[in-house]
Amino acid sequence: MNKAIALAAMSLFAGANADLQTCSTTSGYSCASSSTTPTCCFNYPGGALLQTQFWDTSPSTGPSTSWTIHGLWPDNCDGTYESSCDSTRAYTNITDILQSQGRDDLIDYMDEYWVDIDGDNESFWAHEWGKHGTCINTIDPDCYEGYTAQQEVGDFFEKVVDLFKGLDTYKALAAAGITPSTSKTYTLSAIQAALTKMHGASVYLGCSSGKLNQVWYFYNVQGNVIDGSYKAVKTLTNSGCPSTGIKYVPK
Numbered sequence: 001m002n003k004a005i006a007l008a009a010m011s012l013f014a015g016a017n018a019d020l021q022t023c024s025t026t027s028g029y030s031c032a033s034s035s036t037t038p039t040c041c042f043n044y045p046g047g048a049l050l051q052t053q054f055w056d057t058s059p060s061t062g063p064s065t066s067w068t069i070h071g072l073w074p075d076n077c078d079g080t081y082e083s084s085c086d087s088t089r090a091y092t093n094i095t096d097i098l099q100s101q102g103r104d105d106l107i108d109y110m111d112e113y114w115v116d117i118d119g120d121n122e123s124f125w126a127h128e129w130g131k132h133g134t135c136i137n138t139i140d141p142d143c144y145e146g147y148t149a150q151q152e153v154g155d156f157f158e159k160v161v162d163l164f165k166g167l168d169t170y171k172a173l174a175a176a177g178i179t180p181s182t183s184k185t186y187t188l189s190a191i192q193a194a195l196t197k198m199h200g201a202s203v204y205l206g207c208s209s210g211k212l213n214q215v216w217y218f219y220n221v222q223g224n225v226i227d228g229s230y231k232a233v234k235t236l237t238n239s240g241c242p243s244t245g246i247k248y249v250p251k
């Protein structure tokens with residue numbers, strides 16, 4: 001790539017969220033800091049951010065060798081959370097919004113990895129945005145300089161996908177010999193150890209009828225949720241799986 005093209009590509013990339021104000025590091029990490037004031041550089045009260053994933057097998061969704069995205073949820077640092085924080089921004093046209101922002105590659109990725117169990121991805125995305133995304137105070141429209149319509153919506157979806165790409169649950173489990181099987185069972189401690197190794201902190205694991213089907217990765221963030229620095233923190237919620245005999249069934 002020649003230099004001019006490289007520079008053009010870089011400025012295009014930076015343009016995606018160049019309008020969120022730059023945050024200094026003095027505010028500290030969300031949840032860990034004594035501050036209880038929400039600002040554009042401090043996530044509050046939802047100071048814990050959870051990247052949540054599914055392993056859906058009945059019916060199966062997404063690729064057979066990948067978990068799928070559930071969302072990114074702000075949590076009040078204690079397992080409780082606010083929801084549906086701004087009905088005026090509870091948009092239902094997520095695909096149109098992303099398209100209008102030139103985020104077509106993001107839509108393609110979401111169509112493969114952020115899929116609804118009933119095939120209604122659009123409603124699922126709108127639900128995740130309206131219920132959880134609108135509660136993230138650091139992407140309030142007021143936090144942008146030169147705000148353009150629904151900019152925070154595109155930034156939110158792109159950030160969730162970026163975080164998900166760094167949390168390959170399927171691969172982390174497979175590396176520990178934990179692979180989908182119709183006959184084998186696994187212990188909660190083995191699954192927890194494999195994912196703690198990847199994430200750097202313990203995770204929430206969810207089961208339904210003894211079958212592993214959810215994982216939540218917890219973070220604290222310094223700065224805003226888009227450009228801020230993410231630190232893995234231990235789960236705030238006890239796992240909903242039995243300690244032994246856990247099934248991890250193929251898609």
Ligand SMILES: *[C@@H]1O[C@H](CO)[C@@H](O)[C@H](O)[C@H]1NC(C)=O
Nearest residue numbers: 091092093096097100149150
């Ligand atoms: C999405 O819906 C909102 C609210 O109805 C509307 O203001 C906005 O123009 C729509 N965006 C696009 C890109 O269609």
Ligand SMILES: *[C@@H]1O[C@H](CO)[C@@H](O)[C@H](O)[C@H]1NC(C)=O
Nearest residue numbers: 111112115116119120121122
């Ligand atoms: C949702 O995603 C699935 C699975 O990738 C895809 O086949 C389907 O067409 C999408 N549905 C809608 C309504 O976009």
